[in-house]
Amino acid sequence: MLLHEPFSFYGVTMKGNHPTDLSELLKEGTKESHDRAENTQFVKDFLKGRIKEELFKLATVALYFTYSALEEEMDRNKDNPTFAPLYFPLELHRKEALIKDLQYFYGEDWKEKIECSEATQQYVDRIHHVGQNEPELLVAHAYTRYMGDLSGGQVLKKVAQRALKLPSTEEGIQFYVFGNISNAQQFKQLYRARMNTLDLDKNTKERIVEEANRAFRFNMQVFDELDKIGKSLAEAQDGGLPVHDGKGDLRKCPYYADKLGNAGHSCPYQGTVALAKQPLVQLMLAACVAVLAGAAAWYMM
Numbered sequence: 001m002l003l004h005e006p007f008s009f010y011g012v013t014m015k016g017n018h019p020t021d022l023s024e025l026l027k028e029g030t031k032e033s034h035d036r037a038e039n040t041q042f043v044k045d046f047l048k049g050r051i052k053e054e055l056f057k058l059a060t061v062a063l064y065f066t067y068s069a070l071e072e073e074m075d076r077n078k079d080n081p082t083f084a085p086l087y088f089p090l091e092l093h094r095k096e097a098l099i100k101d102l103q104y105f106y107g108e109d110w111k112e113k114i115e116c117s118e119a120t121q122q123y124v125d126r127i128h129h130v131g132q133n134e135p136e137l138l139v140a141h142a143y144t145r146y147m148g149d150l151s152g153g154q155v156l157k158k159v160a161q162r163a164l165k166l167p168s169t170e171e172g173i174q175f176y177v178f179g180n181i182s183n184a185q186q187f188k189q190l191y192r193a194r195m196n197t198l199d200l201d202k203n204t205k206e207r208i209v210e211e212a213n214r215a216f217r218f219n220m221q222v223f224d225e226l227d228k229i230g231k232s233l234a235e236a237q238d239g240g241l242p243v244h245d246g247k248g249d250l251r252k253c254p255y256y257a258d259k260l261g262n263a264g265h266s267c268p269y270q271g272t273v274a275l276a277k278q279p280l281v282q283l284m285l286a287a288c289v290a291v292l293a294g295a296a297a298w299y300m301m
């Protein structure tokens with residue numbers, strides 16, 4: 001056989017020794033990005049179970065905004081031949097699951113308590129741009145998220161459940177539960193096969209791989225942002241400061257805004273507690289307590 005003729009190798013169409021199937025091109029073409037994403041500090045810490053509930057909640061918020069945008073654009077393009085074969089709302093869509101998780105963590109008024117972070121907003125803007133102006137690239141965003149969720153996401157589910165001591169009923173981690181997919185491995189095979197049925201020229205396939213790498217970069221930017229917030233939470237705790245009561249959106253606390261360099265105020269609650277930790281202040285407080293106790297004893301006599 002002449003090497004420049006396309007041939008099939010283990011079900012993958014090859015030209016010479018270069019794959020031409022979109023699924024293979026994506027897997028090969030995003031390998032380095034995948035390695036980098038797996039090695040971001042946030043993901044490494046998460047894998048080791050080093051994740052606080054506050055940070056996990058913010059990660060869930062970021063996912064909510066991301067999937068809301070992604071699924072809105074997928075709905076818009078469900079009949080577009082460049083995306084239609086990959087439209088699996090019942091099996092894949094995560095927005096409803098994420099709403100359940102947010103209700104669990106933030107309560108019924110979750111919507112008022114969350115906001116889209118800067119890095120997430122950039123990702124969201126790109127997804128909308130693609131869905132509305134370059135729908136042939138939408139597959140790259142769907143591939144990057146859903147194939148990841150069906151792979152490494154399943155490891156993260158178990159880690160989160162253990163680290164955050166979440167109930168075995170899977171509340172708070174609905175995002176990771178694909179109730180309409182009985183076999184993730186088989187579903188990924190079907191998804192790959194569907195990607196390969198898209199009628200795309202070489203140039204478009206290259207643009208899709210490029211877009212998938214871009215999607216990975218957006219994810220890494222979100223992870224880095226979360227890592228920064230996580231560090232400021234840890235710093236606050238290292239100083240012995242209690243971090244409120246775990247309710248509400250931490251980013252709305254001016255203390256954290258200050259830590260992140262966004263505002264010039266400091267949280268009065270945290271400030272008071274910090275002051276009470278000073279040795280001199282503690283000595284004065286102890287003296288006051290002693291005087292008061294003495295006065296009370298004298299009064300009772």
Ligand code: HEM
Nearest residue numbers: 026027037038043047143144145147148151152155216219
């Ligand atoms: C927690 C760290 C991660 C682990 C342990 C992990 C693990 C894996 C594994 C084992 C596979 C291969 C699955 C298979 O071939 O059936 C895979 C595939 C994949 N992962 Fe990850 N992953 C992680 C993070 C990520 C992240 C952060 C993303 C993107 C945001 C991502 C996106 C993907 C994609 C798109 C695939 C499909 C590759 C393909 O078959 O074409 N992963 N992951």
